[in-house]
Amino acid sequence: MRLLALISLLVVSLSANELFIAGGAGYKRPITEIVDEFQKSSGVKVNAMFGNMQQVAEQIKQSDKFSIFFGDEEFIKKLGI
Numbered sequence: 001m002r003l004l005a006l007i008s009l010l011v012v013s014l015s016a017n018e019l020f021i022a023g024g025a026g027y028k029r030p031i032t033e034i035v036d037e038f039q040k041s042s043g044v045k046v047n048a049m050f051g052n053m054q055q056v057a058e059q060i061k062q063s064d065k066f067s068i069f070f071g072d073e074e075f076i077k078k079l080g081i
Contacts, residue, residue, distance in 0.1 A: 017044060017045070018044065018045045018046075018047065019044060019045070019046045019047065019067050019068070020046075020047045020049075020063075020065040020066045020067055021035070021046060021047070021048050021049070021066065021067060021068040021069070021070065022048070022049045022050070022056045022059070022060055022066050022068070022069050022070070023048070023049075023050050023056070023069065023070035023071055024050065024051070024052070024053040024056065024070070024071045024072070025050050025051055025052065027050065027070045027071065028050040031048060031050075031070055032048065035048055053071050053072070053075055056069070056071075057069070057076075057079045057081060060081055061079075061081065069081060
């Protein structure tokens with residue numbers, strides 16, 4: 001999970017000075033650790049939002065800022081994001 005998340009952040013950061021990511025509340029600790037390391041090494045600011053997956057998904061649908069959404073793959077597929 002950590003490696004995949006880190007790779008995702010690196011790929012997206014190639015064209016951004018600031019990233020917006022979101023995830024379910026259960027993913028907060030591992031993602032925060034990855035984000036902290038990523039920000040230190042890249043200098044790219046990461047804005048992370050965590051919460052109930054359904055609520056987070058609704059916010060993502062209403063915004064064009066989010067680059068990455070971390071969560072259960074099957075749930076995300078059902079949301080159509």
